[in-house]
Amino acid sequence: MTEPQTPETKPRVPLATILTVFALILVLAAVWKWSPMLLMAFGAILIAIALRGGGALLHRWLGIGLKTGIMITALVAILAGAAVIAYAGPAISTQFRELMRSLPQAWEQVTNWLNNSSAGQFIERQMANAQQNAGARPSAQSLPSVFGYVTGTISTVFGKIANLALMITVAIFLALDAQTYRGGGLRLVPLSYRTRAAEICDEIGRALGRWMAGQALDMAVVALATFLGLWLLGVPLALVLGIIAGLTNIIPVVGPFISGVPAVLFALTQGVDLAVYVAILYIVIQQLEGNLLMPLIQRFAADLPPAMTVLAILAFGSLFGFSGVILATPLLLVSIILVKRVYVEDVLGDRKDD
Template sequence: MQGTGARPLLVAGIGTVAFVAALALAWHAADTLLLIFAGILFGVFLDGLARALRRVVPLGHGASLAAISLVLAGLVLGGVAFGGATLVREADTVSRTLRNQAVSVRDWLKEKGVDTRAFRFGDEGKGGASESGAGGNLPSPGALLSDAGSVLGQATAIAVQVFGAVGNVFVILALGLFAAADPRAYRDGLLHFVPPQRRARAGAIMDELGETLRHWLFGQLVIMAAIFVCVWLGLTLLGLDGALVLGLQAGLFCFVPTIGALVAGLVIVLAGLAQGWTGALGGLAVYLVVQALESYVLTPFIQKRALDIPPATIFAGQILLGVLFGLWGLALALPLMAVAKVLLDRLYVEDGLGERMPARRS
């Protein structure tokens, strides 16, 4: 009797310890887990394209995935070959313009009595170097070695960052390709860890998660492309330098709603300041019109069935995930919240509380 009564307590204790250990592991490996989630998103993207192709052309899953992968690779290489030089040239122009305008804004704030010591753009110290040169004093061998060590240190740091970024991209591409190659194998493998009587329900929830991510991802890509084209054309009509790069960054930042829009708008205004207040106000007007189109037309129409979450909840979730997990958490906040909403609706509200949620439209 005592052994029988102690068994549930032992199981509950083991379950609690396992749950806490899983949380600790997730916390310490958050960056890796978010990188894996990004790879899964890319796999969902490839699988969705392969499904769409199979509706048009009678191909198998492997052949359709190979065709989609070749087309995407060709588009990327073609874009780099034909538009890479233009992008590099405009990016350099926009970068120098932004730096100059940021320094001007900092100096203006300094004249108004605002403490701007935290805003450093790499222009400090030039005067000291020029003055040293004007005096005709040759640097000592120790100074030369110190400068060489500084340059090597900076080069090493840049190389590490570049290799890290390339490695992350490789991991995302590899995970996406592997996941899209045979998604059912991974789905069925996860279902083996679910009790047999719950596998049908778990399989339905997993299918709904995949459908939700597909709807959100393709809808977000459509919105990003629309914002890129509209901002590019609007700024081109205004005659702003670097319109292509400014439109591209606006479309990319749209992947992170609210916060990304604010950053993209600030970049456009700073770039427009190079042509005076008229250019800044014109760029701001273009971006406000595009954002109104995105907020009140595109997003409600395209994303309604994929992410039906109030804007304040989305903004709060972005801030929370950004503070906890940095840039990865901020960039992947929306798909993570979409996954969390499906799990809460199906596992907690329906299975836990017994309330029936409305079915999602496919």
């Protein structure tokens, strides 16, 4: 039998391990404390990648310098945004206010249907039983939380214009001198790992660039298809509803519901038949987007597991709010690459092909 260890023979935890754990705790605390700033920085990096992509295209097509191409890309994007705001902004603002005014009327029609139809009364009883402890009942004066979420989201977006301008400014600087910032970050990595870190960094940049290109195409197609479909159906607010559908499509799974529910309720104010047609339109567009367009885009961009995407939305949304929901997919993409390259391949030594 082995002798029991005395206090003098017990293994001691190395000082380096203690310092490493302490440093890791400090880093995690700093990340949590500065998460809004870090999310802004991540958004600026995404915009910078897009600007460099546009500059690279102009460099190849026109032979101009890369930095000149980046500045032209940024200028065109800013001017295009200003033109949309100047010429379409008043119409969109008017339509949006009309949409917000119509939603209470639409919800009142829904509650009237709940009160007057046998199926609706059954649903209402179930909702009342579920909310009995809270003492709440559906009413025309109390819209569902989804509407508060949508309006709060849009108010937040418009309330952070200054942060958006700052993020775009940082993105332009990053895009113009990306190699300097990349090199500075890599100098923080030990020499023995620096080459590997550079490879992973470049892979992340390429993956994010492909994802943004694919996502932009997907959002544009959904916005255009929704606008044309609603316009053909005679829905008055086709423009703003199409824009909302395109913008919210950046959020997988949840986005179509955020845009579809207000559209159906607004159409309900014009008639039940129109509401049914609008619901069918949104379902058809999302089915085509999910089963035809997105798989084609994912072959070029990034094929992310749907279950992990939903979990990422829930996780990053609970941690960072709406900004985390918007950036959940690219954050998941970066996390998958880091886990695969750093942990699976480098730590575990599993370098088998996917």
